[in-house]
Amino acid sequence: MTEIKQITVVGSGVMGSQIAMVSALAGFDVYLQDINEESLKVAEDSLHGHINKRISKGKISLLEAEKAFARLKFVTSLEKAVAETDFVIEAIVEKLDVKRQLFAEIDRLAPSHAIIATNSSTIVSSKLADATNRPEKICNLHFFNPVLVMELVEVVKGPQTSDETADTAVELVKQINKTPILLKKEISGFVANRILGALIDEAIYLLENDIATVEEIDLACTKALNHPIGPFALLDLTGIDVNYYIRQVLYEETGDENQKPQKVITEKYLNGEYGRKTGKGFYSYNS
Ligand SMILES: NC(=O)c1ccc[n+]([C@@H]2O[C@H](COP(=O)([O-])OP(=O)(O)OC[C@H]3O[C@@H](n4cnc5c(N)ncnc54)[C@H](O)[C@@H]3O)[C@@H](O)[C@H]2O)c1
CATH class of the missing domain: 3.40.50.720 (NAD(P)-binding Rossmann-like Domain)
Structure with missing residues (x-):
């Protein structure tokens, strides 16, 4: 070596x-x-x-x-x-x-x-x-x-x-x-970000299908899975715009409809509700 x-x-x-x-x-x-x-x-x-x-x-x-x-x-x-x-x-x-x-x-x-x-x-x-x-x-x-x-x-x-x-x-x-x-092999997103992506996708699926609210899904992650922060609070922290751009690029590269930014992400992006940086995302923040 x-x-x-x-x-x-x-x-x-x-x-x-x-x-x-x-x-x-x-x-x-x-x-x-x-x-x-x-x-x-x-x-x-x-x-x-x-x-x-x-x-x-x-x-x-x-x-x-x-x-x-x-x-x-x-x-x-x-x-x-x-x-x-x-x-x-x-x-x-x-x-x-x-x-x-x-x-x-x-x-x-x-x-x-x-x-x-x-x-x-x-x-x-x-x-x-x-x-x-x-x-x-x-x-x-x-x-x-x-x-x-x-x-x-x-x-x-x-x-x-x-x-x-x-x-x-x-x-x-x-x-x-x-x-x-x-x-041992190359894969886009590597391990940690792929797992995070899968978690966020599932959280959005549950929200868009009216299974539970933003707050309830975040509570399931923090209080049942012991995550330090729920997926929606995390999206607000890292930026809904960032998530939108990443998915848009993935969609353009692969042509895979499943990679497209989801409805709720697109709506928030178009409304300028990017999360903490704009004062509103899935949650509201006082500046
Ligand atoms: N920011 C993150 O959270 C994060 C996490 C993991 C990996 N990465 C990866 O790390 C890399 C850097 O990201 P960052 O967020 O630190 O970027 P950054 O924009 O903060 O810094 C990039 C730096 O590279 C310099 N630079 C540009 N071209 C150069 C060149 N030819 N030679 C020398 N310096 C040059 C720029 O002047 C700038 O200082 C990217 O590949 C990114 O994908 C970023």
Whole structure:
């Protein structure tokens, strides 16, 4: 198995910044690279804010935090960021052509032993692997938001991913103090988001068929299944507009009528009732 000493995270947004931080906190030398200098500055400030809160809560010591920040370098040069890397985690904008271009560039610049993983929520690694000359070293490494808090990471093996790459990725996830699960085959949505999607679909089916109300369905999930939040409250939190767009894209891609945004979601979307962000969704919120 490849020994990992240096990690490179490409893309310093919501996900990349915190992936870099958990890696630095675990003792790795980390480069966080972004093409946008402003985004790197925002990432640095936001990470200091998160870590200061952890220090004041006694979760980590000032010394640990200082050591982690000393191991974490914020750079705009991709060449510098990957020159001596062992493992690259890509967390840039969710666009296939931009990611393919980046993977080809990293492949050209990084040492031949380096693994290149994508944190994409929807793009499976086989769609990126053939942009490189190391397809067996390409896989998905899917973190959950917020990365500093959420423990699970899905490692997804594409048809081209070698066992050695998958094993190294699983081991790395453990080393950064997260819990890995290994998906032996690619599937869109991976495991956690597929299960969540099925739960939400069923909740909407029960509502649209007048079996129970929004409140009652949420109560069944919180009080019988012990979920921290019901599916409708969760839709309000993540945004009904986001759910609408995702289903619309899935429908356009597959042509499957079952993937179309459901009636209640479409109605709320067209009424501008997106959930918490607009003050009204399945529930009403006082601003
Ligand atoms: N946001 C989530 O909840 C979430 C959860 C899991 C996975 N993801 C996945 O993580 C990835 C990043 O999502 P995000 O929410 O952090 O995005 P974001 O928009 O917050 O950040 C993306 C960053 O990538 C940078 N970038 C764009 N093109 C680049 C390039 N060619 N080279 C270097 N940097 C570049 C941008 O400047 C920006 O700072 C996506 O693939 C997304 O599917 C997101």
